[in-house]
Amino acid sequence: MPKSILIHEAGGPEKMQLHEVAVGDPGPGQVRIRHGAIGLNYIDVYTRSGLYPTPLPNAVGREGAGTIVAVGPRVKGFRKGDRVAYCGSVGAYCEERVMGTEQLVKVPAGVSDEQAAAIMLKGMTVEYLIDRCAKPWLKKGDTILFHAAAGGVGLLFGQWAKARGYKTIGTTSSPEKAALARKNGFKWVIDYTKDDVVAKVKEITKGRGVPVVFDGVGKDTWEASLNCLQSRGLMISFGNASGPVAPQPPAILGAKGSLYLTRPSLAAYTATRKDLDASARSLFKMISTRKVRISIDQRYPLAAAAQAHRDLESRKTTGQTVIIP
Ligand SMILES: NC(=O)c1ccc[n+]([C@@H]2O[C@H](COP(=O)([O-])OP(=O)(O)OC[C@H]3O[C@@H](n4cnc5c(N)ncnc54)[C@H](OP(=O)(O)O)[C@@H]3O)[C@@H](O)[C@H]2O)c1
Numbered sequence: 001m002p003k004s005i006l007i008h009e010a011g012g013p014e015k016m017q018l019h020e021v022a023v024g025d026p027g028p029g030q031v032r033i034r035h036g037a038i039g040l041n042y043i044d045v046y047t048r049s050g051l052y053p054t055p056l057p058n059a060v061g062r063e064g065a066g067t068i069v070a071v072g073p074r075v076k077g078f079r080k081g082d083r084v085a086y087c088g089s090v091g092a093y094c095e096e097r098v099m100g101t102e103q104l105v106k107v108p109a110g111v112s113d114e115q116a117a118a119i120m121l122k123g124m125t126v127e128y129l130i131d132r133c134a135k136p137w138l139k140k141g142d143t144i145l146f147h148a149a150a151g152g153v154g155l156l157f158g159q160w161a162k163a164r165g166y167k168t169i170g171t172t173s174s175p176e177k178a179a180l181a182r183k184n185g186f187k188w189v190i191d192y193t194k195d196d197v198v199a200k201v202k203e204i205t206k207g208r209g210v211p212v213v214f215d216g217v218g219k220d221t222w223e224a225s226l227n228c229l230q231s232r233g234l235m236i237s238f239g240n241a242s243g244p245v246a247p248q249p250p251a252i253l254g255a256k257g258s259l260y261l262t263r264p265s266l267a268a269y270t271a272t273r274k275d276l277d278a279s280a281r282s283l284f285k286m287i288s289t290r291k292v293r294i295s296i297d298q299r300y301p302l303a304a305a306a307q308a309h310r311d312l313e314s315r316k317t318t319g320q321t322v323i324i325p
Helices: 042-049 113-133 152-163 175-183 197-204 222-227 251-255 273-288 302-313
Strands: 003-006 017-020 030-039 063-071 083-087 096-100 143-146 167-172 188-191 210-215 229-237 260-262 296-301 320-324
Touching: 003 302, 017 302, 030 083, 030 113, 042 302, 063 113, 083 113, 113 152, 113 273, 113 296, 113 320, 143 152, 152 167, 152 175, 152 273, 152 320, 167 175, 167 197, 175 188, 188 197, 197 222, 210 222, 222 229, 296 302, 302 320
Parallel strands: 143 167, 143 210, 167 188, 210 229, 229 260, 296 320
Antiparallel strands: 003 017, 030 063, 030 096, 030 320, 063 083
């Protein structure tokens, strides 16, 4: 029987246990997929820990790539043998699964299962953050700020932003991570565990501040992020790697210069088939034109998913991580 990581209650990495699970045949509109690779994302930590409540026990993992091995009735556009990838649907930490086709996209030749599993969720996140969410605030040549530059989203973000003509300041926690961020498109890197981020950003931007901050770190960077913004700038708070931001009074945005705040999610930006296809097309185009290069920095067997979470949470990983079933 295929193996699957299940959790019976939210908590630490040790709650994730490998079980044999009967997968069954696909129903109407569904396919059965054999995973070639599964993506590791920080959101997997939030669902495992209970920060984002999720129905148990198939609660962890939202991204995978593999091959369709069976097709249910009334499926349109997908066939047995197609190589597909998806992100969104929970329960990805498994060898095989049955799921609907709403979130599936076909993986182009030349992109491996590992690459697709590594970048669907993070790459489409970068697409909507730069090309849709922040776009009205930006013009070519602008300087922007992104936290956790050497992370999975970070290394894709640096390359994508550079390709679009923006100059990006990144933050990281070590010289090794800073070097990696620079290699991936960041023009300046600040060590936010040592340096004063606001002072450095003001120095780089000659006192102006930045029009947009991309903050996936949350609690620890919230205050500095707001203080790095120009008047009427946009704060994009898109994650909580250091913990969730405490509730804030709206007046704080007025006091800091009529700022704008958004808390976006990939799900909302890829909710329709049209948006999902456009986002995936844009991502695969960035890869085929080599504007964005993917390197797999860590691989873990499915049975070692708990270790993958420990390493991600203790800031040991960089860039893209895949789990191999
Ligand atoms: N809203 C959305 O649509 C969306 C979609 C995808 C991802 N996200 C968010 O984007 C962020 C990045 O995701 P990712 O999967 O690519 O993760 P990641 O960046 O690979 O890992 C998180 C990074 O955050 C930094 N960090 C700062 N303080 C931390 C702390 N106290 N504990 C752990 N890490 C800390 C670490 O980098 P340093 O060591 O350099 O500080 C760490 O490597 C996450 O917050 C995620 O939830 C949001």
